[in-house]
Amino acid sequence: MRTTTARAHPNIALVKYWGKRDEERILPAAGSLSMTLDAFETTTTVVPDGDRSADVLELNGRAADAEQTERIARFLDHVRALAGSAQRVIVRSHNSVPTGAGLASSASGFAALATAAATAFDLDLDNPALSRLARLGSGSACRSVVPGMAVWHAGDDESSFAEPVRAPDMRMVIVTVDRGRKPVSSRTAMRLTAATSPFYPAWVSSTEQSLSEMVEACQTGDFTRIGEITESHALRMHALIQSTTPPIRFLRPASVAIFDTVAELRSNGLEAYATADAGPNVAVLVRPDDAAALAGELDDLGQVRIVGPGPGAQLLPEGLEVPAATAHKGTAQGGTAQEGITQEGPA
Amino acid sequence: MRTTTARAHPNIALVKYWGKRDEERILPAAGSLSMTLDAFETTTTVVPDGDRSADVLELNGRAADAEQTERIARFLDHVRALAGSAQRVIVRSHNSVPTGAGLASSASGFAALATAAATAFDLDLDNPALSRLARLGSGSACRSVVPGMAVWHAGDDESSFAEPVRAPDMRMVIVTVDRGRKPVSSRTAMRLTAATSPFYPAWVSSTEQSLSEMVEACQTGDFTRIGEITESHALRMHALIQSTTPPIRFLRPASVAIFDTVAELRSNGLEAYATADAGPNVAVLVRPDDAAALAGELDDLGQVRIVGPGPGAQLLPEGLEVPAATAHKGTAQGGTAQEGITQEGPA
Numbered sequence: 001m002r003t004t005t006a007r008a009h010p011n012i013a014l015v016k017y018w019g020k021r022d023e024e025r026i027l028p029a030a031g032s033l034s035m036t037l038d039a040f041e042t043t044t045t046v047v048p049d050g051d052r053s054a055d056v057l058e059l060n061g062r063a064a065d066a067e068q069t070e071r072i073a074r075f076l077d078h079v080r081a082l083a084g085s086a087q088r089v090i091v092r093s094h095n096s097v098p099t100g101a102g103l104a105s106s107a108s109g110f111a112a113l114a115t116a117a118a119t120a121f122d123l124d125l126d127n128p129a130l131s132r133l134a135r136l137g138s139g140s141a142c143r144s145v146v147p148g149m150a151v152w153h154a155g156d157d158e159s160s161f162a163e164p165v166r167a168p169d170m171r172m173v174i175v176t177v178d179r180g181r182k183p184v185s186s187r188t189a190m191r192l193t194a195a196t197s198p199f200y201p202a203w204v205s206s207t208e209q210s211l212s213e214m215v216e217a218c219q220t221g222d223f224t225r226i227g228e229i230t231e232s233h234a235l236r237m238h239a240l241i242q243s244t245t246p247p248i249r250f251l252r253p254a255s256v257a258i259f260d261t262v263a264e265l266r267s268n269g270l271e272a273y274a275t276a277d278a279g280p281n282v283a284v285l286v287r288p289d290d291a292a293a294l295a296g297e298l299d300d301l302g303q304v305r306i307v308g309p310g311p312g313a314q315l316l317p318e319g320l321e322v323p324a325a326t327a328h329k330g331t332a333q334g335g336t337a338q339e340g341i342t343q344e345g346p347a
Numbered sequence: 348m349r350t351t352t353a354r355a356h357p358n359i360a361l362v363k364y365w366g367k368r369d370e371e372r373i374l375p376a377a378g379s380l381s382m383t384l385d386a387f388e389t390t391t392t393v394v395p396d397g398d399r400s401a402d403v404l405e406l407n408g409r410a411a412d413a414e415q416t417e418r419i420a421r422f423l424d425h426v427r428a429l430a431g432s433a434q435r436v437i438v439r440s441h442n443s444v445p446t447g448a449g450l451a452s453s454a455s456g457f458a459a460l461a462t463a464a465a466t467a468f469d470l471d472l473d474n475p476a477l478s479r480l481a482r483l484g485s486g487s488a489c490r491s492v493v494p495g496m497a498v499w500h501a502g503d504d505e506s507s508f509a510e511p512v513r514a515p516d517m518r519m520v521i522v523t524v525d526r527g528r529k530p531v532s533s534r535t536a537m538r539l540t541a542a543t544s545p546f547y548p549a550w551v552s553s554t555e556q557s558l559s560e561m562v563e564a565c566q567t568g569d570f571t572r573i574g575e576i577t578e579s580h581a582l583r584m585h586a587l588i589q590s591t592t593p594p595i596r597f598l599r600p601a602s603v604a605i606f607d608t609v610a611e612l613r614s615n616g617l618e619a620y621a622t623a624d625a626g627p628n629v630a631v632l633v634r635p636d637d638a639a640a641l642a643g644e645l646d647d648l649g650q651v652r653i654v655g656p657g658p659g660a661q662l663l664p665e666g667l668e669v670p671a672a673t674a675h676k677g678t679a680q681g682g683t684a685q686e687g688i689t690q691e692g693p694a
Contacts, residue, residue, distance in 0.1 A: 198553035199546040199586070206545035228593065235594040239546070239586035246575065247582040253600035253607070260600070 001048040001087060004119040005321050008111035008313035010097070011036045011143045011150065012172060012283045014230040014275065015211045016237040019194045019204060021154075026139045029194070030207035031154045033165065033214050034143045035172065038310030042108035044093040045322040046120040052088040058325040059093050075110065075137040076117060082133070083121035091117075092322035110137030111144035115313040130313070131161035148309035151215060154208070167218035167226070169309070171291035173272075177254035177302040178280040186278040189241060189248050196245040203240045207233070223287060227273030230285050234275035235259075241278070252280040258301050265297055348395040348434060351466040352668050355391075355458035355660035357444070358383045358490045358497065359519060359630045361577040361622065362558045363584040366541045366551060368501075373486045376541070377554035378501045380512065380561050381490045382519065385657030389455035391440040392669040393467040399435040405672040406440050422457065422484040423464060429480070430468035438464075439669040457484030458491035462660040477660070478508035495656035498562055501555070514565035514573070516656070518638035520619075522649040524601035525627040533625040536588060536595050543592040550587045554580070570634060574620030577632050581622035582606075588625070599627040605648050612644055 017032035049056075055073040057064040064072075072091055080086060091113060095105045114134035118125045125133065127145065131152075135142035142162045143150040149167040153159055184192075194200050210233050217225035241248050251259075255276055262274040262284055272286040272294050281302070286294045288308070295304045358381040366376035396403075402420040404411035411419075419438055427433060438460060442452045461481035465472045472480065474492065482489035482499075489509045490497040496514040500506055531539075541547050557580050564572035588595050598606075602623055609621040609631055619633040619641050628649070633641045635655070642651045 198549040198556075198583075199590070202545040202549055209545075232592055232594050235596070236545075236590045239589040242586040242589075243546070243583045245579055247579050249582070249603075249606070251603065253604040256596075256598065256603050257600040259596070 001085075001120055001122060003045065003047045003321065004116045004318075005043065005045040005316040006112045006115035006119070006313055007041050007043045007316055008108045008115065008141075008144045009037045009039065009041045009310045010105060010108045011140060012174075012275065012277065013140070013143075014226065014285070015207065015214050015233050016277075017139055017152065018190055018207075018237050018240060018278075019200065020139070020190065022157075023191075025157050025160075026135050027157065027160050028139055028152065028154050029204045031152055031211045032140075032143070032207075033149065033151045033211060033218070034140070035149055035170070036144050036147055036310050036312060037172075037307045039305070039307045040095075040097040040105075040108065041310075042093060042095045042097075042105055042112045043316070043322055044091060044109070044112040044116050046113070046116040047090040047092070048087050048120060049090045052090075055088050056090045057093070058091070058322075060095060061323070061325050063325055071137075072113070075113065078133065078136045079114075079117045079121050079123070082118075083123055085121055087121070089117070089120065090324075092324060094322045106138035107140040107144040110134050110141030111313040113137060114141065114145070115315060119315055127312075128161045128163065131163070132158070134313070135160060145313045147312035149218060151211070165215055165218050168221040168223055169288055170223065170226070171286050171288050171306055171308045173284045173286060173291060173295045173298055174305045174307060175258055175282045175284065175298050175302040176305075177258070177282070178252055182250065182279055184248055189244070189250075189278060192248065193241055193244045197240055197243045199240050199243045203236070206236070210236075224271065227271065227285050230275050231259075231262075231273040238276065250278050250280060251276060254302065255280045255282055258282040258284070258298065261298065261301060265294070270294060270297065348432075348467055348469060350392065350394045350668065351463045351665075352390065352392040352663040353459045353462035353466070353660055354388050354663055355455045355462065355488075355491045356384045356386065356388045356657045357452060357455045358487060359521075359622065359624065360487070360490075361573065361632070362554065362561050362580050363624075364487055364499065365537055365554075365584050365587060365625075366547065367486070367537065369504075370538075372504050372507075373482050374504065374507050375486055375499065375501050376551045378499055378558045379487075379490070379554075380496065380498045380558060380565070381487070382496055382517070383491050383494055383657050383659060384519075384654045386652070386654045387442075387444040387452075387455065388657075389440060389442045389444075389452055389459045390663070390669055391438060391456070391459040391463050393460070393463040394437040394439070395434050395467060396437045399437075402435050403437045404440070405438070405669075407442060408670070408672050410672055418484075419460070422460065425480065425483045426461075426464045426468050426470070430470055432468055434468070436464070436467065437671075439671060441669045453485035454487040454491040457481050457488030458660040460484060461488065461492070462662060466662055474659075475508045475510065478510070479505070481660070482507060492660045494659035496565060498558070512562055512565050515568040515570055516635055517570065517573070518633050518635050518653055518655050520631045520633060520638060520642045520645055521652045521654060522605050522629045522631065522645050523652075524605070524629070524649040525599055529597065529626055531595055536591070536597075536625060539595065540588055540591045544587055544590045546587050546590045550583070553583070557583075571618065574618065574632050577622050578606075578609075578620040585623065597625050597627060598623060601649065602627045602629055605629040605631070605645065608645065608648060612641070617641060617644065
């Protein structure tokens with residue numbers, strides 16, 4: 001075993017993941033498709049550490065709390081099972097997601113952790129196996145293992161992983177309107193939706209339909225169709241969530257204003273399509289050449305950032321490590337730790 | 348035959364009507380329940396007028412356009428069929444709905460017209476028959492025939508009418524946030540939803556369930572349960588509409604802000620529940636004693652008006668008539684005519 005470090009990025013889904021058919025193995029009720037971003041990376045170092053009796057987690061230079069640590073330890077149990085090892089480790093993770101950017105870091109976090117831990121435990125995993133492993137930490141993490149556009153097959157345990165899909169080059173303008181905490185976590189909301197929404201079964205079957213249309217639109221490079229499915233599917237996910245009993249709503253007035261503005265821009269010839277994960281912030285899909293103009297138009301409505309397709313999870317060269325907490329205690333970047341690896345990811 | 352005048356009021360649904368199983372006979376896919384209001388009445392006079400070859404419609408002192416007149420003539424054909432008559436009539440209708448109050452007047456309009464026309468044509472209709480007749484003009488009009496709380500049974504042609512249901516005394520604070528026209532009429536949106544939303548079948552079955560729970564909550568006087576079902580069902584209807592392909596959205600940022608504010612007020616002890624018909628304006632259900640305080644809290648978010656349960660459709664004493672257009676041409680109240688009798692009603 002050896003100390004290893006990996007890096008991964010969050011993703012934003014164009015066909016959303018909402019609902020599990022197996023909570024324990026994190027098997028989704030339907031497939032999904034996302035863009036792994038070129039920003040907001042998470043870097044994670046796994047250090048095998050002698051004869052410790054428990055795993056340790058440090059997030060952004062601070063010791064994590066018991067709940068966060070427990071979630072990581074449960075994930076590492078899967079790695080240990082694969083490796084036939086009982087070794088406990090220190091996990092040091094650093095998120096570059098700005099506080100409240102509205103990009104939950106569980107996808108990048110578990111993609112980076114899976115990649116680093118697999119190597120630390122001397123597992124020789126191919127990309128599908130690495131994606132499957134990341135999935136056990138957080139469903140959408142399996143997509144962040146893959147560069148650019150990734151499709152996550154619902155599948156059974158073996159076949160439920162993400163792989164690349166050919167697609168035209170695109171950008172997203174992320175508009176951050178809210179820096180607060182969600183009223184309810186995605187994980188809890190997802191469970192409540194499946195348990196109480198009368199629309200849930202139809203959501204599952206129609207999502208499979210949307211995914212198959214989206215994969216075809218990506219492969220044929222049909223940006224308009226990609227955009228239409230993206231916006232329609234995002235609004236349908238929020239509709240589904242709103243139909244939970246009692247209702248759950250993630251979109252704020254400012255979020256709705258962005259959807260309205262995007263529709264208006266579109267009718268004026270700037271072709272763009274809005275989507276939102278389980279939170280109030282909105283990501284707007286656009287052709288590369290229109291990204292700057294779109295960002296300018298949306299600038300009044302929140303903090304904007306242009307992102308594009310990014311790399312999959314990658315090992316970093318030996319010698320690059322996330323520093324230990326003790327060395328950083330005084331300079332820990334406040335705020336991001338609580339948004340860290342244990343926060344539920346986007347849909 | 349004789350000249351008759353009737354008056355009726357709009358209603359706001361607590362269990363929404365969205366979707367027809369028979370477009371021609373206006374049979375709803377599921378039952379619904381509403382409060383007939385004590386404000387915004389429509390007054391309508393029907394004048395049998397010699398040997399005219401076509402019906403004439405005057406709205407708020409102005410001649411109506413061809414489309415509006417045609418809709419009234421088709422409705423009057425039902426009345427003539429019941430009466431075995433070929434008599435054409437003049438219909439003079441006056442709406443007191445302020446421009447842009449967000450209360451479509453087709454429910455009050457057809458409830459008043461059905462009541463006046465039935466008597467003008469010497470039909471002797473009991474309340475269920477009158478409600479059935481009004482339904483043929485606009486679905487939700489069958490509920491405005493009934494005073495206070497009304498349940499509209501889905502039923503077949505004979506059994507699809509509204510009747511009173513016992514309920515606790517309640518108020519609504521109507522918050523008007525938008526005075527503009529809808530992007531798409533309710534009638535069209537309803538048809539598109541049924542044709543394209545994957546959630547539609549589940550909406551229909553779950554609405555029947557909500558209705559049965561609501562009737563029980565009304566009869567037992569359980570305000571909290573009435574309110575919970577009201578808000579949850581309204582959000583579910585907007586979720587359904589949003590799941591149409593392509594998506595249709597009636598709630599504006601200001602509407603969402605009212606739902607948010609109501610939820611916050613509720614958590615602070617002011618028990619109130621929001622609902623919205625197929626438009627951006629919001630009605631908030633509240634106990635009578637809390638209505639003034641609620642109106643004060645919502646005053647910043649739009650134009651507020653407190654309403655309560657009102658009378659059913661009623662004949663006015665002979666001698667009271669809506670004046671002819673010619674007598675009023677100079678003083679016609681602008682703006683309301685286009686919002687008149689032919690506008691699709693609330694859900």
